[in-house]
Amino acid sequence: MAIGCHGLSLEQGHHTIGKQKYSVSMIFKEALYMRQNLRDKPTLRGLQALLTMAYFSGRVGDDSTSSLLADAAVCAQTLELHSASAIEKQYNSSSEQQVAKRALWFLNSLEKPRCLAEGLLPLIHDDLIDYDPPSSASHSPDEVDWFAINARFATICYSIIRERPRGKLGRSSPRRGQGQASQHSASSTISRIESLLDEWRGDLPFASDTNATESNEFAALTCSERRHRIKCLNKYWSAVIATHSGQARVVVVDGGGGVGLSKERCVEAAQEILKNSHYITSTDILYDIRDTGDHDCGDPGGVCW
Structure with missing residues (x-):
């Protein structure tokens, strides 16, 4: 699926790596065919395969990403990976247990931001997960644990999503005085979530840089570092937009102003996203074209088992 997603081209049906020539479209279709078996017979390894497919599918914007994540969520629920005790019963070794926990939290890290962006309800509920996200498999004390950073961001996304149904249309008209109460509640929710987002951004590895978002600072970074930094900052500002737009709808529906x-x-927030995008260079674009993806824990969205 990874090779298929990155190599698939409307102009070229075959791709060459070294001396081997293979049909890109055939590999892509084969991965999708295997997907049904993975879904029908849930296993931990099968879940890992579905998550890997969803990850690469998401990177290239393929339409199958949401359905792949849904399949992965059903698989995780069938395996009861939300429960630490269920994991301990199913897997004897501590290494297997860690892999199972990472798989669920990796799914969470992929699903929640996507659900927030697309206005969908998640299939995995954070309230039911009874253990904290483990560190990534290859994490060492002197390296940034992007797995934990992404897992933490996913929990914030879930908090934003959880508040949104309160503003759904079709509610009965509020009684006198309820509009002000709803407005106060929305303001409280915004403050709480923005506080969580600020803490998350403050704990990013580059947060202490004095000119973290200045053009000269971006220019001094490598393509990979610049991409990671812009991606994290844009995630922050996108979550800010989602928070405020959602709560503003709550206030409007309840007859409040402000x-x-x-x-x-x-x-x-939108201006900040546009400003960050301005720092993307032609070198970055060429780097992305020839790069097959960072699959390790150095990538803010990488696959880390």
Whole structure:
């Protein structure tokens, strides 16, 4: 699936690695065919395969990403990977147990941001997971644990998603005084979630840099470092937009006012995303074209078992 996603081209049906020539479309279709077996007979290794397929599918914007994540979620639920005791009963060795826990949290890290962006409800509920995310498999004390960073961001996304149904349309008209109460509640929710987001951003490995978002700082970075930094900052600002837009709808539905500040915050966040995108260079684009993807824990979205 990884080779298929990165090599698939409308102009070229075959791709060459070394001396081997293979049909890109055939490998892609074969991966999708295997997917049904992985879904129908859930195993931990099968779940890992589905997650790997979903990861690479998401990187290239393939339409099958959401359905792959749904299959992975069903597989994880069947294996009861949300429960530490169930994991201990199924897998004898501590290494297998760690792999199982990483698989669930990796699924969480992929699913929650996507659900937030697409307005979907997640299939994996954080409230049911009774253990903290483990460190990535290859993490060492002197390296950044992107697995933990992504898992933490996923929990914040879940908090934003969980607050959204309160603003659904079709609610009965609020009684007198309820509009102000709802507005106060929305303001409280925004403050709480923004606090979580600020803490997350403050713990990023580059947060202590004095000019973390200045053009000269970006120019001094390698393509990989620059891409990671921009990706993290854009994730932060996108979550800010999701938080304010969702809570503003709650206030409007409940007949309250005071959405101006949320609109201003959304505009500010959008401007920051555009400013960060301005720092992407032609070198970065060429790097992405020839790169087959960072599959280790150095990538903020990498596959880490």
